[in-house]
Amino acid sequence: MNSLFCSPLRYTQGYDATQSLGAEMAALGLSGPVLLVTSPSPRKLLEPVWAKTLGDAGIAHVIHDFAGECTSAEIARIVAVAGAAGAAAVIGAGGGKVLDAARAAAAELRVPFVCCPTVATTDSPTCAISVVYTADGVYEKTLFHGVNPALVLVDSHVISRAPARMLVAGMGDALSTMFEARACVAAKKPNTRGGACTISAMALAELCYRTLLADGAEALRAAKNGEVSPAVERIIEANTLLSGLGFESAGLAGAHGVHNGLTAAPGTHAFLHGEKVAFGVLVQLMLEKAEQAQVDEVLGFCCSVGLPVTLAQIGCANLPDDVLDLVAARATAPGEWTHNEPFPVTAPMVAAAIRAADAAGHAFLAA
Ligand SMILES: [Zn+2]
Known part of the structure; x- marks a missing residue:
């Protein structure tokens, strides 16, 4: 390839x-x-x-x-x-x-x-x-x-001039880029254009994540005041250019697959793509059994800019098991991005990871 x-x-x-x-x-x-x-x-x-x-x-x-x-x-x-x-x-x-x-x-x-x-x-x-x-x-x-x-x-x-929530949702979409790039590379799966990931695309995906951590909260503060500060410019670039080049030339994986699954839960329909993707990142980290320090860093970032970390925050408080099963089935449908993870992913694994992500979010908020 x-x-x-x-x-x-x-x-x-x-x-x-x-x-x-x-x-x-x-x-x-x-x-x-x-x-x-x-x-x-x-x-x-x-x-x-x-x-x-x-x-x-x-x-x-x-x-x-x-x-x-x-x-x-x-x-x-x-x-x-x-x-x-x-x-x-x-x-x-x-x-x-x-x-x-x-x-x-x-x-x-x-x-x-x-x-x-x-x-x-x-x-x-x-x-x-x-x-x-x-x-x-x-x-x-x-x-x-x-x-x-x-x-x-x-x-x-x-x-x-757009509501700050739009910029925050863009950060949620951008948050997934590095984690999905890493999954695709580990799995040796092709990117969205059918080629292998370059070290350039991976570097852009990593810079995307670092930029969110460094500038996300400050950009949100400025955006709420209608200021176009240097941090806002950098976050616009991260959301648009870094994440765009990163996802297309490195690939999509669990976070976007879970996003697509979540669309099967009616409660999520009022939420933006990037808001659901952000929760999908947490689910992907649970699937991958990521280190707690990595999970905490993502949770901390999400909370600093108001991205969802629990099911309740994407309109799915008290999500019934039968709806969760629908979400997990949709997330693992044939051809879904979820299968770009470096291990086989089944619907029960996704359902368990969604519950685990929700629990991790609640625990972080309570701490
Ligand atoms: Zn996306």
Whole structure:
């Protein structure tokens, strides 16, 4: 198996970075016309900025209002609108679903994709993957595209306007990256692109974890005050770039498998991806029989930024055994990330690890 590392061509982050969108695209040789896919709040905030920056760069653009869910039908609509506009590139500006739909349309059209996340809530912006849902919001499939975005442009001023909870959830998603990378390497499992992990991807995953420990709590304090401090910039980078490159080029394992399992418990539906992933990290550590010092470090970090450490904190207080069994079965379904752990994982093992993680969380909170 070859080692394989992939990334966007260019990553740009900064306060009011949107003002540089046109120049950044021009620097990559991208020209118009472009289709810009977005949702109401980014459009309200940024439409004049897009007009100026793209206009200054001589890039004509058409805006497509995202229908609200990343469905096959919405991707087809974007492809049709882009085709009618003769789009030479697609820009996505918004949250994960907007970006995933725009990314999938660009891949289908074989034109470059420019990714402008307006929240730092997951690590998906840099990757070449779209998650597709039904119109009712039920998971349908994951699309693995050939190429990563040409440009990922992250405006920290825009991101600072989102609720602090979004940034915290992004830290939860980023928390999993190093632990899942280590599991995949120990198991000699391929990364999400079918190659072996490079030492570069592992180094980025480890830096991601160290950055969370060093800057997470301070970034949350600043974010709550609407400040874009250096710690906030570093956490945005950890949540987006470090975690994104780390998960895609190193791999996913128990934490994301448990996350997918937890979606079978109705109580978790009000919680964000990264919040469930954070609890999934604890479960993965229980599965792996990690050292107590490592467990305590993760628990301490989670508590310092308000990430969940108990079932009650993800809407599953008094989780019945039959629902737990459903969660564990879903987490160990064939092909699930859980099977990237370096030992066979069964549903009863996951159920026991979920109870153990919950107990560890309660014990830590009580201490
Ligand atoms: Zn994730």
